[in-house]
Amino acid sequence: MKAFENGADGVLVAGCEEGSCHFSEGNFLAKRRVNYARQILAEAGFESERLRMVNLGAADPGIFVGLVEDMIKTVRELGPNPCKQADAAPEAMPEGITEQEIRP
Amino acid sequence: MIVAERKTIPELVEILNGHKKILVLGCGTCVTVCLAGGEREVSIISSALRIASNIRKLDFEIEELTIERQCDNVFIEQATEAIERNDVVLSLGCGAGVQAIAERFLEKPVYAGLNTEFIGVLEERGIWTEKCAACGACVLHQYGGICPITRCAKHMLNGPCGGSREDRCEVRPDRPCAWQLIYQRLKGIGQLDRLKKIAPPKNWETSLDGGCRVIIREDHRI
Numbered sequence: 634m635k636a637f638e639n640g641a642d643g644v645l646v647a648g649c650e651e652g653s654c655h656f657s658e659g660n661f662l663a664k665r666r667v668n669y670a671r672q673i674l675a676e677a678g679f680e681s682e683r684l685r686m687v688n689l690g691a692a693d694p695g696i697f698v699g700l701v702e703d704m705i706k707t708v709r710e711l712g713p714n715p716c717k718q719a720d721a722a723p724e725a726m727p728e729g730i731t732e733q734e735i736r737p
Numbered sequence: 738m739i740v741a742e743r744k745t746i747p748e749l750v751e752i753l754n755g756h757k758k759i760l761v762l763g764c765g766t767c768v769t770v771c772l773a774g775g776e777r778e779v780s781i782i783s784s785a786l787r788i789a790s791n792i793r794k795l796d797f798e799i800e801e802l803t804i805e806r807q808c809d810n811v812f813i814e815q816a817t818e819a820i821e822r823n824d825v826v827l828s829l830g831c832g833a834g835v836q837a838i839a840e841r842f843l844e845k846p847v848y849a850g851l852n853t854e855f856i857g858v859l860e861e862r863g864i865w866t867e868k869c870a871a872c873g874a875c876v877l878h879q880y881g882g883i884c885p886i887t888r889c890a891k892h893m894l895n896g897p898c899g900g901s902r903e904d905r906c907e908v909r910p911d912r913p914c915a916w917q918l919i920y921q922r923l924k925g926i927g928q929l930d931r932l933k934k935i936a937p938p939k940n941w942e943t944s945l946d947g948g949c950r951v952i953i954r955e956d957h958r959i
Contacts, residue, residue, distance in 0.1 A: 635784060638791075676785065677786070716788055
């Protein structure tokens with residue numbers, strides 16, 4: 634919530650692969666909390682698609698890259714955080730992470 | 738404990754619309770335990786209100802504060818400065834807390850951010866159930882510790898009604914029949930004889946029907 638309040642265009646929460654979390658059911662609880670945050674964001678008139686939780690193993694860089702790329706695509710389609718637009722003069726959509734930066 | 742639920746963000750925005758400096762005031766007691774109005778919820782609701790304000794250009798300036806207990810003047814005093822430097826208070830306390838704040842700050846609008854629901858318990862993680870209607874004349878000793886006024890949808894003192902299906906309430910099939918529970922409990926503690934006694938109609942004057950209630954303890958007055 635604070636990240637969006639401060640202008641983040643998207644937040645991707647990455648949890649452990651389901652069933653292999655060190656904290657047993659911690660990743661399932663986290664997903665519920667993220668869903669609750671999405672609900673509150675939607676109530677506030679904010680695109681809840683900007684917040685997403687994914688689950689993957691620590692040794693799955695290929696999957697991670699795909700999930701990040703998909704998140705970037707979603708955020709690009711949505712445009713800048715509307716809070717940022719309201720606070721400051723409109724600016725161009727940040728380019729985000731380059732393909733080279735996210736390559737495993 | 739008192740159990741409450743938050744109002745939705747659109748409801749809060751409508752309540753607060755037109756105000757600028759807003760204090761979101763949490764309470765560290767019952768509503769913290771039921772995850773409705775503690776420090777964490779103050780932070781979440783404040784963030785949501787700031788986001789809504791930014792999007793709709795409502796110009797909210799939100800300050801956050803949580804005190805130990807909103808229904809107690811000793812703790813309310815700790816919020817005095819914050820209340821005075823804001824235009825309005827959005828209380829995340831129960832109905833008693835909201836009114837305690839409003840009575841102390843006569844010039845300040847104080848709004849309820851929660852819907853106060855009932856006196857209840859945490860049944861299991863994330864589930865709260867109603868247990869007490871605060872009727873003012875407790876009959877729990879007669880019913881094996883299970884309140885027929887609160888937990889029977891028909892508030893029957895001489896049940897069961899005959900409408901239950903298996904052990905479920907016919908009004909709320911997702912809830913157990915209170916009279917089934919009373920029977921099992923009294924049987925378990927060897928007090929089934931209590932059910933042979935017909936309870937007279939309840940005097941509701943001890944409840945809200947007798948007007949707003951006051952308790953005076955002369956031994957504690959100064």
